[in-house]
Amino acid sequence: IEEKNSAFIRDTMEGVNSADISALLDELNADMAKYVIDILDNEVGAEIIEDLEEDTRTKFLENFTPKEVADYITEMDSDDAVDIINELPAKTREEVISEIIDPDTAAHIHELMRYDEDCAGGLMAKEMIIANLNWNIVQTIEEIRRQRENVDRIYSVYVVDDKYKLLGKVSVKDILLANDNTHISEIYDDDVISVETYMDEEEVADIMRKYDLDVVPVVNLQGKLVGRITIDDIVDVITDQAEEDRQLMSGISSDVEEDDTIWVILKARLPWLIIGLVGGIVGAYVIRGFEDQIQTITGLALFIPLIMATGGNVGVQSSTLVVQSLATKSVFTDSLGKRLLKMVAIAMFTGLVLGSISFLVVYLYGEVKLGLVVAIALQAVVLLASFTGTATPLILDKLGINPALASGPFITTANDMLGITVYLLIANLLL
Amino acid sequence: IEEKNSAFIRDTMEGVNSADISALLDELNADMAKYVIDILDNEVGAEIIEDLEEDTRTKFLENFTPKEVADYITEMDSDDAVDIINELPAKTREEVISEIIDPDTAAHIHELMRYDEDCAGGLMAKEMIIANLNWNIVQTIEEIRRQRENVDRIYSVYVVDDKYKLLGKVSVKDILLANDNTHISEIYDDDVISVETYMDEEEVADIMRKYDLDVVPVVNLQGKLVGRITIDDIVDVITDQAEEDRQLMSGISSDVEEDDTIWVILKARLPWLIIGLVGGIVGAYVIRGFEDQIQTITGLALFIPLIMATGGNVGVQSSTLVVQSLATKSVFTDSLGKRLLKMVAIAMFTGLVLGSISFLVVYLYGEVKLGLVVAIALQAVVLLASFTGTATPLILDKLGINPALASGPFITTANDMLGITVYLLIANLLL
Numbered sequence: 001i002e003e004k005n006s007a008f009i010r011d012t013m014e015g016v017n018s019a020d021i022s023a024l025l026d027e028l029n030a031d032m033a034k035y036v037i038d039i040l041d042n043e044v045g046a047e048i049i050e051d052l053e054e055d056t057r058t059k060f061l062e063n064f065t066p067k068e069v070a071d072y073i074t075e076m077d078s079d080d081a082v083d084i085i086n087e088l089p090a091k092t093r094e095e096v097i098s099e100i101i102d103p104d105t106a107a108h109i110h111e112l113m114r115y116d117e118d119c120a121g122g123l124m125a126k127e128m129i130i131a132n133l134n135w136n137i138v139q140t141i142e143e144i145r146r147q148r149e150n151v152d153r154i155y156s157v158y159v160v161d162d163k164y165k166l167l168g169k170v171s172v173k174d175i176l177l178a179n180d181n182t183h184i185s186e187i188y189d190d191d192v193i194s195v196e197t198y199m200d201e202e203e204v205a206d207i208m209r210k211y212d213l214d215v216v217p218v219v220n221l222q223g224k225l226v227g228r229i230t231i232d233d234i235v236d237v238i239t240d241q242a243e244e245d246r247q248l249m250s251g252i253s254s255d256v257e258e259d260d261t262i263w264v265i266l267k268a269r270l271p272w273l274i275i276g277l278v279g280g281i282v283g284a285y286v287i288r289g290f291e292d293q294i295q296t297i298t299g300l301a302l303f304i305p306l307i308m309a310t311g312g313n314v315g316v317q318s319s320t321l322v323v324q325s326l327a328t329k330s331v332f333t334d335s336l337g338k339r340l341l342k343m344v345a346i347a348m349f350t351g352l353v354l355g356s357i358s359f360l361v362v363y364l365y366g367e368v369k370l371g372l373v374v375a376i377a378l379q380a381v382v383l384l385a386s387f388t389g390t391a392t393p394l395i396l397d398k399l400g401i402n403p404a405l406a407s408g409p410f411i412t413t414a415n416d417m418l419g420i421t422v423y424l425l426i427a428n429l430l431l
Numbered sequence: 432i433e434e435k436n437s438a439f440i441r442d443t444m445e446g447v448n449s450a451d452i453s454a455l456l457d458e459l460n461a462d463m464a465k466y467v468i469d470i471l472d473n474e475v476g477a478e479i480i481e482d483l484e485e486d487t488r489t490k491f492l493e494n495f496t497p498k499e500v501a502d503y504i505t506e507m508d509s510d511d512a513v514d515i516i517n518e519l520p521a522k523t524r525e526e527v528i529s530e531i532i533d534p535d536t537a538a539h540i541h542e543l544m545r546y547d548e549d550c551a552g553g554l555m556a557k558e559m560i561i562a563n564l565n566w567n568i569v570q571t572i573e574e575i576r577r578q579r580e581n582v583d584r585i586y587s588v589y590v591v592d593d594k595y596k597l598l599g600k601v602s603v604k605d606i607l608l609a610n611d612n613t614h615i616s617e618i619y620d621d622d623v624i625s626v627e628t629y630m631d632e633e634e635v636a637d638i639m640r641k642y643d644l645d646v647v648p649v650v651n652l653q654g655k656l657v658g659r660i661t662i663d664d665i666v667d668v669i670t671d672q673a674e675e676d677r678q679l680m681s682g683i684s685s686d687v688e689e690d691d692t693i694w695v696i697l698k699a700r701l702p703w704l705i706i707g708l709v710g711g712i713v714g715a716y717v718i719r720g721f722e723d724q725i726q727t728i729t730g731l732a733l734f735i736p737l738i739m740a741t742g743g744n745v746g747v748q749s750s751t752l753v754v755q756s757l758a759t760k761s762v763f764t765d766s767l768g769k770r771l772l773k774m775v776a777i778a779m780f781t782g783l784v785l786g787s788i789s790f791l792v793v794y795l796y797g798e799v800k801l802g803l804v805v806a807i808a809l810q811a812v813v814l815l816a817s818f819t820g821t822a823t824p825l826i827l828d829k830l831g832i833n834p835a836l837a838s839g840p841f842i843t844t845a846n847d848m849l850g851i852t853v854y855l856l857i858a859n860l861l862l
């Protein structure tokens with residue numbers, strides 16, 4: 001590449017998959033990468049640009065004229081094109097759009113830019129094959145031929161009426177096997193699952209997963225067919241969702257990666273650490289309230305960490321189970337009362353096991369009464385932590401907040417404070 | 432349903448999607464569910480059985496004779512059929528297999544049962560359309576017609592030589608548009624990505640995600656085409672993986688759900704809780720080592736929770752970022768030294784911010800020297816926790832253990848103990 005031997009590059013790249021080229025270019029500097037892309041076909045170039053990582057792409061496209069960007073974008077599926085346009089600075093965005101020559105592409109992009117990124121409208125693409133109910137097979141194959149340039153993969157042919165209302169679908173296999181004079185209305189399948197433009201992306205993911213769909217048509221409020229969403233976009237939605245949950249669970253407040261700058265990472269990490277710190281300060285005040293006892297009863301302070309750690313762990317476990325039920329939308333055969341009873345039973349038994357172990361340890365250490373206090377406090381803390389751990393995600397979910405937040409530092413901090421208070425209160429009462 | 436009005440049920444069910452019927456049957460008792468399935472078509476019944484939740488299905492199939500199960504299984508794709516057979520008790524399994532009439536289905540199932548569930552061979556199905564390199568379009572369409580019964584969705588037609596070695600693929604679209612006398616060898620695309628039977632399912636998921644594939648052919652060691660994996664199976668792999676990570680992060684040691692029995696849940700939750708408890712007991716011993724100081728210096732015990740909480744939070748954050756990098760297989764442009772330097776810089780700054788806040792709080796409380804001790808201890812704890820949080824997942828990954836384990840109670844417990852020790856050591860040195 002350094003010697004800019006273009007014929008050699010083109011030969012080498014031929015047959016190599018675009019995703020592999022992208023991975024390679026991610027590591028090159030922007031100048032060289034542009035040089036490589038310029039040599040290749042527009043279509044291959046477009047695929048490579050799609051596959052680049054977002055950061056690389058942003059730096060990369062700065063070296064292109066709006067005209068060049070517009071040419072590449074025209075080669076892409078409309079949903080990917082819009083995603084890339086949305087990454088550009090506002091001014092460049094306008095310039096690129098004005099340079100798009102093909103009126104259909106421009107219209108599609110304008111339409112798709114209207115939708116919020118996180119809803120079905122923001123995920124869908126316009127490229128699909130649509131057949132009118134009254135066409136026959138010959139007309140339909142003619143349409144497929146006409147669209148072959150734009151549509152990479154044919155999933156199904158969608159069937160609409162004269163007003164573009166979605167009526168059903170017909171598979172390419174059935175078209176292939178039907179007689180030339182057959183009308184679409186005779187062979188199409190009216191049992192088609194569709195989603196609405198305003199539907200949340202996670203809801204779309206749930207539907208596609210539930211019904212095992214590779215592609216789902218998108219209709220607007222009037223039932224008019226406006227686009228389609230493919231499973232590869234949904235795979236991204238599911239992966240992003242898992243990542244978001246993981247970050248919420250670990251107290252990272254925004255989407256960062258290890259190779260972001262120090263400041264970006266600090267900004268994402270500090271908020272929850274400070275909240276945890278405030279929790280620790282509150283804890284200090286609580287302990288100070290019982291200072292006399294801690295000074296007189298040797299051993300009381302020793303078990304503060306044990307109580308805290310257990311409360312935190314139990315809380316996180318409980319909330320994770322609830323978050324998981326919410327995520328998989330499990331149908332519960334048990335009533336709320338029965339589930340509550342079960343939670344209490346599990347907590348009681350857990351408290352019994354942990355309490356017995358710690359009583360034994362403290363007893364061997366020579367403090368019978370303190371052992372009792374620790375055991376009873378553990379029982380109480382496990383029960384309380386199970387309750388807050390179960391209730392918090394349910395409440396967050398009702399409020400429309402991602403319940404995974406409840407598995408993170410939030411629950412841990414709350415349970416730490418609760419645990420210390422309960423422990424010292426019980427000690428105060430019994431000693 | 433109670434009145435067993437079969438005509439009514441059949442009419443109502445017609446046109447209702449099988450996934451919806453399954454959700455309904457999940458809530459019925461096994462007898463009634465069997466009754467409903469018996470009424471419906473074998474094909475629809477098979478789809479419903481596939482969509483049932485595993486627990487329900489197990490109970491459900493107990494009411495069927497091996498012959499009935501075999502009939503339903505014959506209607507399924509071979510990968511789903513094998514999954515269901517593997518759920519059956521060993522004896523029933525043999526009985527069901529012996530009842531399968533269709534020799535092809537039986538051979539497919541025997542072949543697929545050989546593979547481990549978590550590798551490409553265990554995910555693949557046998558249903559696909561294969562064309563010989565030397566066929567023409569007419570012969571190929573003939574083969575598609577012949578296979579129409581077995582193959583629900585045609586993705587691509589795979590092209591093989593006489594020895595069944597995978598050479599490439601050809602899309603249905605291209606077959607549709609080609610001339611009848613064209614030979615497959617003229618139109619097929621030899622740029623086909625395939626996976627090997629022994630490849631791990633997560634590796635297959637990464638490849639399909641990277642190259643945006645809906646379906647990938649599976650070849651054996653000799654390059655012979657033996658099956659195909661579709662994206663819907665991969666969606667399940669990704670979802671399961673996310674769930675597994677979430678459970679590891681929250682200290683739940685096996686795959687449980689809220690509606691499992693109390694004992695199953697307890698067995699999954701207790702191990703990590705007991706490990707946390709042991710950590711707490713170790714912590715108690717550490718504190719006891721410094722008991723004299725705690726008794727003489729008022730306020731020293733107050734900040735134990737604060738130090739612990741911060742150490743735990745920082746450790747989990749650090750490990751999550753590493754786990755995420757490992758999961759997305761990010762390519763690092765920075766060297767290991769530079770990454771280490773960055774980690775230290777972030778930790779130093781974090782320690783500075785948290786230390787300053789807590790110094791201020793302790794200072795206002797009237798203890799300058801103690802404030803200094805807390806601030807210095809926080810700085811040290813943050814640095815240590817960042818280090819263990821970063822190193823642990825990397826080490827686990829090298830050992831072939833899921834690194835997400837490091838974001839859970841493991842790191843928290845370790846950092847709790849480390850934090851207390853460091854805090855009390857520094858206090859010992861400075862006060």
